[in-house]
Amino acid sequence: MPLTELIIDGFKSFADKTTIHFGDGITGIVGPNGSGKSNVTEAIRWAMGESRAKSLRGNNMRDVIFAGSEFRKPLNRAEVTLVFDNKKRDLHFDSDQVAVTRRILRSGDNEYLINHQNVRQKDVRELFLDSGISQNSLAIISQGRVDQILNSRPEQRREIFEEAAGVLHFKQQKEEAQAQLEKTNDNLIRINDLVKELE
Numbered sequence: 001m002p003l004t005e006l007i008i009d010g011f012k013s014f015a016d017k018t019t020i021h022f023g024d025g026i027t028g029i030v031g032p033n034g035s036g037k038s039n040v041t042e043a044i045r046w047a048m049g050e051s052r053a054k055s056l057r058g059n060n061m062r063d064v065i066f067a068g069s070e071f072r073k074p075l076n077r078a079e080v081t082l083v084f085d086n087k088k089r090d091l092h093f094d095s096d097q098v099a100v101t102r103r104i105l106r107s108g109d110n111e112y113l114i115n116h117q118n119v120r121q122k123d124v125r126e127l128f129l130d131s132g133i134s135q136n137s138l139a140i141i142s143q144g145r146v147d148q149i150l151n152s153r154p155e156q157r158r159e160i161f162e163e164a165a166g167v168l169h170f171k172q173q174k175e176e177a178q179a180q181l182e183k184t185n186d187n188l189i190r191i192n193d194l195v196k197e198l199e
């Protein structure tokens, strides 16, 4: 499922709309220190639904919006779009091309779109969950992450294998179902109490 295009607009150091085309084979991004190389991979992770500001080297998610420079005013929104070639249907979405967009405003409001249609963050996460490139997967290894993986606890390492094996998706669905079941049980207890009171 090749990532064919990355469009960054107002995200971190990318004040101007910038499109990166990924051709066949290996693409290398080179540049001096502080020129924005890591910001490119962070843009990808952010668009895939990253919700931890710290993991994007910020304190608040709004920190991803271009904060201004000597010559440019700060911007009020950031937007990143990932375009995937989905001819082989690696993503469970019935379209040959899938464009995933995330947008954030200074108010902190986030918007997610798949092929220009508004969706929930959950939909974007689920889209990537079985693809092997979800935000915590080993498809994106940022600086310092190798040490982190080597030093991780066995349970954390197990999660990595579970994701690779495609189990994580079902585990998350199971957890959601269990939480729903608990809520339903609580409601049932409350209803029984009410019925008893009325009898």
Ligand code: ATP
Residues within 6 Å of the ligand: 011, 012, 013, 014, 031, 032, 033, 034, 035, 036, 037, 038, 039, 040, 063, 064, 065, 066, 067, 068
């Ligand atoms: P290195 O080679 O040292 O790892 P790099 O090329 O990976 O550097 P990045 O870390 O991606 O560079 O980019 C850092 C630059 O991004 C800094 O100049 C920083 O000021 C800028 N930057 C980060 N967040 C914002 C923001 N919200 N607004 C404007 N610029 C930002």
